[in-house]
Amino acid sequence: xxxxxxxxxxxxxxxxxxxxxxxxxxxxxxxxxxTGIILGGVLVAATTTEVYAAFKVSLxxxxxxxxxxxxxxxxxxxxxxxxxxxKIRLAFESGDPxxxxxxxxxxxxxxxxxxxxxxxxxxxxxxxxVGLFNIGAEGQIFIGAITGVWAGYAIHxxxxxIHIPVALLFGALGGAIWGFVPGFLKxxxxxxxxxxxxxxxxxxxxxxxWLLKGPMGDPTEYTxxxxxxxxxxxxxxxxxxxxxFHIGFFVALLMAVLVYLLLFKTTWGLELRMVGSxxxxxxxxxxxxxxxxxxxxxxxxxxxxxxxxxxxxxxxHRLIPxxxxxxxxxxxxLALLGKSHPFGVILSALLFGFLRNGARSMQxxxxxxxxxxxxxxxxxxxxxxxxxxxxxIYRLREPKHAEDIVSLQSWKG
Amino acid sequence: xxxVLELRGITKRFPGVLANDHINLTVxxxxxxxxxxxxxxxxxxxxxxxYGLYHPDEGEIYVNGNKMAVRSPIDAIxxxxxxxxxxxxxxxxxxxxENVMLGEEFVKFGGILDRTRAAEKVMQISDTYNLDIxxxxxxxxxxxxxxxxxxxxxxxxxxxxxxxxxxxxxxxTPQEVQELFKIMRTLIDQxxxxxxxxxxxxxxxxxxxxxxxIRGGKVVGSTTPKxxxxxxxATMMVGRDVKLNVEKTKKKPGDVVLEVDxxxxxxxxxxxxxxxxxxxxxxxxxLGVAGVQGNGQTELVxxxxxxxxxxxxxxxxxxxxxxxxxxxxxxxxxxxxxxEDRQRDGLVLSFPVSDNLVLxxxxxxxxxxxxxxxxxxxxxxxxxxxxxxxxxxxxxxTPASSLSGGxxxxxxxxxxxxxxxxxxIASQPTRGLDVGSIEYxxxxxxxxxxxxxxxxxxxxxxxxxxxxxxxxxxxxRGKLMDIVDAKSATKExxxxxxxxxxxxxxxxSAQVPQKxxxxxx
Numbered sequence: 043x044x045x046x047x048x049x050x051x052x053x054x055x056x057x058x059x060x061x062x063x064x065x066x067x068x069x070x071x072x073x074x075x076x077t078g079i080i081l082g083g084v085l086v087a088a089t090t091t092e093v094y095a096a097f098k099v100s101l102x103x104x105x106x107x108x109x110x111x112x113x114x115x116x117x118x119x120x121x122x123x124x125x126x127x128x129k130i131r132l133a134f135e136s137g138d139p140x141x142x143x144x145x146x147x148x149x150x151x152x153x154x155x156x157x158x159x160x161x162x163x164x165x166x167x168x169x170x171x172v173g174l175f176n177i178g179a180e181g182q183i184f185i186g187a188i189t190g191v192w193a194g195y196a197i198h199x200x201x202x203x204i205h206i207p208v209a210l211l212f213g214a215l216g217g218a219i220w221g222f223v224p225g226f227l228k229x230x231x232x233x234x235x236x237x238x239x240x241x242x243x244x245x246x247x248x249x250x251x252w253l254l255k256g257p258m259g260d261p262t263e264y265t266x267x268x269x270x271x272x273x274x275x276x277x278x279x280x281x282x283x284x285x286x287f288h289i290g291f292f293v294a295l296l297m298a299v300l301v302y303l304l305l306f307k308t309t310w311g312l313e314l315r316m317v318g319s320x321x322x323x324x325x326x327x328x329x330x331x332x333x334x335x336x337x338x339x340x341x342x343x344x345x346x347x348x349x350x351x352x353x354x355x356x357x358x359h360r361l362i363p364x365x366x367x368x369x370x371x372x373x374x375x376l377a378l379l380g381k382s383h384p385f386g387v388i389l390s391a392l393l394f395g396f397l398r399n400g401a402r403s404m405q406x407x408x409x410x411x412x413x414x415x416x417x418x419x420x421x422x423x424x425x426x427x428x429x430x431x432x433x434x435i436y437r438l439r440e441p442k443h444a445e446d447i448v449s450l451q452s453w454k455g
Numbered sequence: 456x457x458x459v460l461e462l463r464g465i466t467k468r469f470p471g472v473l474a475n476d477h478i479n480l481t482v483x484x485x486x487x488x489x490x491x492x493x494x495x496x497x498x499x500x501x502x503x504x505x506y507g508l509y510h511p512d513e514g515e516i517y518v519n520g521n522k523m524a525v526r527s528p529i530d531a532i533x534x535x536x537x538x539x540x541x542x543x544x545x546x547x548x549x550x551x552x553e554n555v556m557l558g559e560e561f562v563k564f565g566g567i568l569d570r571t572r573a574a575e576k577v578m579q580i581s582d583t584y585n586l587d588i589x590x591x592x593x594x595x596x597x598x599x600x601x602x603x604x605x606x607x608x609x610x611x612x613x614x615x616x617x618x619x620x621x622x623x624x625x626x627x628t629p630q631e632v633q634e635l636f637k638i639m640r641t642l643i644d645q646x647x648x649x650x651x652x653x654x655x656x657x658x659x660x661x662x663x664x665x666x667x668x669i670r671g672g673k674v675v676g677s678t679t680p681k682x683x684x685x686x687x688x689a690t691m692m693v694g695r696d697v698k699l700n701v702e703k704t705k706k707k708p709g710d711v712v713l714e715v716d717x718x719x720x721x722x723x724x725x726x727x728x729x730x731x732x733x734x735x736x737x738x739x740x741x742l743g744v745a746g747v748q749g750n751g752q753t754e755l756v757x758x759x760x761x762x763x764x765x766x767x768x769x770x771x772x773x774x775x776x777x778x779x780x781x782x783x784x785x786x787x788x789x790x791x792x793x794x795e796d797r798q799r800d801g802l803v804l805s806f807p808v809s810d811n812l813v814l815x816x817x818x819x820x821x822x823x824x825x826x827x828x829x830x831x832x833x834x835x836x837x838x839x840x841x842x843x844x845x846x847x848x849x850x851x852x853t854p855a856s857s858l859s860g861g862x863x864x865x866x867x868x869x870x871x872x873x874x875x876x877x878x879x880i881a882s883q884p885t886r887g888l889d890v891g892s893i894e895y896x897x898x899x900x901x902x903x904x905x906x907x908x909x910x911x912x913x914x915x916x917x918x919x920x921x922x923x924x925x926x927x928x929x930x931x932r933g934k935l936m937d938i939v940d941a942k943s944a945t946k947e948x949x950x951x952x953x954x955x956x957x958x959x960x961x962x963x964s965a966q967v968p969q970k971x972x973x974x975x976x
Binding site: 307308309310311312313315316319320322323324325326327328329330 | 760762781782783784785786787792794799800801802803804805806810814815817818823826827828830
């Protein structure tokens with residue numbers, strides 16, 4: 043390296059703050075979400091025919107209507123996912139418990155939507171940390187749901203305190219088996235996990251179809267469904283209806299803490315992360331890469347399996363076809379958004395859960411299609427995946443890390 | 456006469472560093488101008504600016520007295536500037552002609568490649584400059600020395616008048632270096648100009664007409680081989696007095712530590728890379744393994760560290776058979792490794808320095824208690840080693856990627872030397888490092904030897920091998936040509952061995968393919 047010290051320039055406090063702020067990754071994430079929301083608003087306005095009509099009358103009127111359309115959409119999204127503040131105030135004034143529960147229900151319903159996202163997001167994030175692309179979370183969710191629901195209705199005579207953990211464990215086990223297969227194939231034959239997990243997804247989907255129609259189907263029903271799980275296997279609800287919020291959310295939080303401890307506080311975690319960050323150095327340091335690959339896929343599958351079990355034990359209480367509706371695929375994006383950190387996953391799962399829940403009421407109240415939320419998610423993710431766009435739009439500095447890379451690569455004198 | 460090339464006040468800043476600081480450089484027609492400087496002094500940056508890969512923040516470039524704006528390599532080529540990169544840019548499965556005309560294809564009938572005409576031109580260039588190249592040979596069948604000539608032909612094909620050669624001797628045997636210097640002379644005689652980038656003092660003294668020394672991004676002086684001495688150049692290059700020779704105490708080797716018996720290893724493509732070699736290393740001795748890059752060194756080291764299985768033979772470490780042991784078992788027997796590619800094999804760049812310092816001991820006391828990592832102990836260990844081994848880092852939390860090459864290497868050395876070891880396998884331990892770090896790492900390695908450690912030093916830098924070793928083994932195409940005593944070894948003798956020739960034997964009887972002979976005569 044050059045003996046020259048970088049030129050020292052005295053900076054004011056604000057300049058230093060701006061420096062740090064604009065280099066931080068968090069800033070990029072926040073701005074990405076913000077930009078996505080703004081562009082989403084533009085899109086909503088652009089797809090509303092009334093806005094065009096208003097533009098024909100006057101430019102000002104058109105802009106105004108475009109803005110109100112976008113605004114109303116986001117208001118609907120907010121009330122749908124968090125609740126209507128006015129309604130909540132009135133409900134608490136009236137003191138009627140049912141009214142209160144109805145008013146605060148959107149918020150808790152969002153948390154219900156968030157829960158499987160946390161499990162599945164953790165599953166994918168754990169894989170990322172070990173350098174594995176687990177595209178199979180969706181299939182693992184299905185298998186976890188199947189084994190979980192089976193333990194829920196087929197095992198009799200257990201008290202809830204045992205039945206619930208057993209059923210969850212069955213879910214985790216099912217997912218773990220589904221994760222083990224690609225992990226084992228990769229370790230033994232080098233088959234790429236992206237391909238094998240996708241294939242395992244299809245096997246899981248069709249397997250669940252067959253099970254629901256045949257061996258696990260409820261003979262009293264006309265459509266393919268499993269029997270209801272026993273009451274002793276249901277995840278306890280914390281409030282009366284209509285709030286569906288159950289303790290699964292806390293189990294998910296607990297899992298995030300466990301994953302965090304595993305990855306960052308134990309020797310196994312260090313090994314797993316070493317394999318993920320630099321497999322060559324890990325091999326040199328005496329770590330068995332194949333072992334780490336299998337373990338990581340098993341753990342990842344188990345977490346995804348928990349997402350499935352959580353849904354059947356906490357929300358649906360039985361298994362119906364196509365119950366997951368893409369939690370596993372969303373969670374790939376979600377893990378990226380959370381920078382593959384367990385706590386980042388919680389935050390992005392909350393974002394996804396709230397968006398997903400709010401989208402429904404958005405469709406009901408202002409008639410904006412639910413797909414707009416998918417577009418919103420896609421845009422946010424695109425901006426996060428390509429931070430250069432955000433950095434250019436907002437003229438942010440390069441992150442310190444990238445700076446190091448520049449000086450490393452360009453300094454082979 | 457107008458100089459053929461003039462750089463005025465070239466300045467280039469990278470975030471945090473001033474890579475080039477108002478550099479002036481004048482190259483006259485028909486001279487070999489050596490650009491001498493340590494790794495990281497800014498030589499390559501300067502040449503990348505001239506070649507249009509980087510844009511200078513300040514400064515001007517004049518070619519034949521005309522100001523030039525070099526925005527891309529295309530501009531540079533148009534101006535008659537060509538570059539032979541340290542790593543060749545050739546397609547192995549193409550012939551010489553195909554490689555040469557890549558990007559400047561000769562065509563006939565409006566779209567069909569005219570190989571014949573191109574080959575004729577290649578032949579003509581080869582004859583003019585005595586390059587002795589067959590236009591129809593495939594690159595993959597050529598030795599490195601000839602591949603380098605193809606790179607030169609590529610430039611001449613595009614009518615380059617100023618040739619930049621970036622560390623061209625790094626991949627050559629001493630004899631091939633002599634050949635290269637002859638070619639460079641021929642080029643000069645025909646009116647070309649050469650900028651010769653290097654950090655090797657002896658070569659500069661031998662072949663340059665003028666020398667410009669760069670240090671820390673600045674020109675520190677300009678001289679000629681007649682006026683300067685080796686020591687003066689070294690001092691200019693490093694900025695302080697340097698010991699060009701390592702002081703080594705005499706030591707009697709002890710018991711055998713590493714025994715290798717008839718080892719055979721395949722490379723990942725299935726070709727024999729290490730072909731039945733046997734040697735041993737004793738306590739308190741350095742066995743140097745010399746050889747041109749790619750003659751089995753990498754596979755030998757990877758096999759000894761348990762990363763590449765051997766197909767035949769036996770390896771014993773302190774009496775234990777480790778032929779089929781896992782990397783961890785070998786490490787636990789007291790073997791330490793400095794891998795040849797430190798960023799690939801030696802470090803996890805995204806991890807903090809402290810974690811990198813326990814990369815192979817994290818699971819042992821006191822760094823772990825049952826399954827839990829003791830962050831406290833890891834940090835304490837890190838702080839201690841950073842101080843002890845003079846690792847320049849803002850803190851132990853800094854990711855290894857932020858450290859300079861020399862300090863990254865010190866992290867590896869610190870990690871490996873801080874545990875009880877009986878054998879040190881050092882592969883290219885000083886590649887790409889500055890003189891200060893090289894001195895330091897050599898000193899530490901010899902210190903280990905004096906403590907009774909057995910050292911296997913694998914290096915393509917012949918000077919390094921000759922300075923540090925007690926005995927020198929020479930690898931050629933996976934075979935051990937000979938093991939000689941370092942005191943009696945000469946550069947010429949080792950050079951012949953590195954080219955596959957046993958000195959004193961008739962050249963014709965040696966196992967040398969036809970192609971290589973021209974390099975030797």
